Amino acid sequence: MSILGTRVVRTEDPRLLTAGGTYVDDVKAPELQGAARVTFVRSPIAHALITGIDASAALAAPGVIAVLTVADLTDLPAPPPPPEEGADDAGAGAEGAPLPLGGHWSEPLFAVDRVRYVGEVVAMVLTDDRYQGEDAAELVSVDYEPLPAVVGFDAALADETLLFPPAGSNVAVTSGIPADDAAFADCEVVVEHTLVNQRLAPVPLEGRAAAAAWKDGRLTVWVSTQNAQLGRFILAGLLGLDPAAIRVIAPDVGGGFGAKIALDRDALLVAWAAKHTGRPVRWAETRSENLVGMTHGRAQRHIVKIGGNRDGRILAYRLDIVQDTGAYPRMGGFLPFLTGLMAAGPYDIAHVSTGRQVVVTNTTPISAYRGAGRPEATAAIERAVDLFAAEIGMDPSEVRRINLVPPDKFPFSSPCGPVYDTGEYVAALDKVLAGAGYSELRAEQARRRERGDLVQLGIGLSSYVEITAADANGGETAQLIVHPDGTATVYTGSSAHGQGHHTAWAMLVENELGIDMAKVTVVHGDTDLIPMGVGTYASRSLQLGGIAVHKAAVEVKEQARRVAAEMLEASEADLELDTERGAWQVRGDPASSRTWGEVAGHAGDAGLTASVNYTEGQPTFPFGSHVAVAEVDTETGKARLVRHVTVDDAGTVLNPVLAEGQRHGGIAQGVAQALLEEMIYDADGNPVTGTLVDYAIVTAAELPSFELLTSETPATINPLGFKGIGEAGTIGATPATQNAVIDAVSHLGVRHIDMPLTPARVWAAISEAREGR
């Protein structure tokens, strides 16, 4: 029986459970013997000119080895020159412009003469131990001349204070197409609303960390990253080194969620400092540092406009996006492009268009956070659909059923560009409604409304389609070797940080070759062993990295067939692989069998090995529907999620244990956005939620157990039918939860409440609605 689709517990876990993982700060490599501790001096002010830095007191403090600032960056190759005044800004305004934008918008390693957000790196202190570093960093005296801070969408768009005066505006990118009111002219009903998709902090439990050693002209960097190979590429360019002179190692990584793609400037500085000073260095940020220094996610404002007829048919949808990208347009400049790509959601709507602006503000830069642009698209249209349903007085499940792309329309060309590959959207909706007991929930809601209960019930829906492996053409690498002792090694360009790749890839080898997965070692995240690789993000690993492993196994199998045929003096066509026993034999003659070890041993110097760089011509489009059930105390405004039921279809499932784990984690983060989390700044750009006491990361006590229903509609683009599952939970759960809470109080006259749906906001919405009557 094939191991595919079976419940397999992880091979990674015994080590993680009994000894703990080896994260960057745990690495005890000999090269790091006597490593200095790095402590960053960060700006406490959102926007200011730097008029002086005095490190003398810090340099005199115990244990201080060096204090480094921009003045010490004398040993880097010159960066590309800025564009000529008046020249087109490095492609700004064009779709898919290279990002970060560079030019006027480029981000320095150390602040040069100006800081643009609280947390920006101004200096770094090297000390013998960590406590000395914290003391000494406080002694570095930086003179700031404060400037007005730009905080929030409107302040940015007003262009009264500019973050980058040479750019002439805070708007870094304008794209999309102009709104076309003609599309709405024939609609019986048009609803328009402004929605805020608030700024979130990713909060992987391990913050950012890096360690580096420079020895004999070679740089070794350990870093908490989602892709070591990209990190090496960036470091080589920055330091002017041959990539072969750099080894980047991703040891165990304590979560990433998109915020550990490649290397942040802080990690680049750690690597540079090792080379610059000749002393090994290490850095592991504090959580307070993480909450302002690591990129944030989301931070979009939407104006949705939806139009249709009273029979429930939606005819036109317009989404205007303003992306707050923080102080520097890193990947945040790209996120609204992804949002626009998926703006139409899972619906068959004739006219859909988006307009997009990216603005800079004096806040922490924005980048990918689990979903990266797609949760925003889903949140916008799922709120819009509910607003439309409320306006025409139709059950939101019915409006969805009428407008979902029907199964006979696949592959479906979205008016926003992508071609949705495979889907059973209506079936997914019907399944989740049945699983949740939707009509009984509505009946219970009606009873509570009838009785005027203090605690009201809300039922929220969300149907979604998302794009996974959006950069499918980037591909992924795998090398598979079968050794003469019968074991196998997989070198993967994917970079696990909790997903369970080691288990999954071993299953793929066992499935194809019959080599027991216990004999398969998976290696990732070391550029000396795996020079080429892309990494883990965008729900791409299984469908690219996993398929690369599968293809390598298929190649090795054909090599083995030739070798075994020679050994058994039989024709290749007469040979068969018994995957139950993991042995080659002449068809129907088990006595003739040769083990994998024997075949590998006979293969000669070439051995049994295959290297694959697998690319897919197009992304895949997982889909699903969520039902959230919330209770809202109408006196206090306190909302509580009591049930969450989901159908998440990501094609064929390799290992349900891992797929469910991905869904659980995503759902929790999605619910957290709806109910709890927001990174807040005051008007001067000071973070108000800069510690885990203030930032409301979701806990076990605030969540129910989740109810997961299965659905598998295979992808057709790859041989095993895989799509990505890493972000589906986040994408589906947020709008379902938001819709549930609003639904609980809609009979009181509430139409919309922005996230997070805190008691204060829900209470205020109820109060306003009551006064308005």
Next chain:
Amino acid sequence: MKVTVTVNGSEVAADMPDRTLLVHFVRDVAGLTGTNVGCDTSSCGACTVLLDGRSVKSCTVLAAQADGREVVTVEGLADGAGEMHPVQAAFRAEHALQCGFCTPGMVMASVSLLAENPAPTEDEVRSALEGNLCRCTGYHNIVRAVLAAAADRQAASGS
């Protein structure tokens, strides 16, 4: 000052600055890096260890306060034969960990919970683990693992 702590059954002694936190004593002096630091406000629980049998957040305890006392970390839970503690085994069986960073603290907090309340309800587990943050699992499988470990122990003691 000189501090002597029994860590996982072995005595560890060192001279160190008075302000040294227990978590840094465990990691840097005892060399046991299974215990992690995930925040600086006693919020996340990644550093949870047992101090004289009760769970504490070791980032909020001075090493000096542990002088002469007994600390158990995740490395000290398995028995001498290397057999996983029932809570560790349940975490594996129920896929209650992903990146693994919160796991040592989460396991220690769960061990402590079951010592105090051998048969908790789901709500009691969720409430007891409120001080331990996990960003990967959504807590779903952690809660299942703790309930499974409790049920296994009840079954074993009943037989």
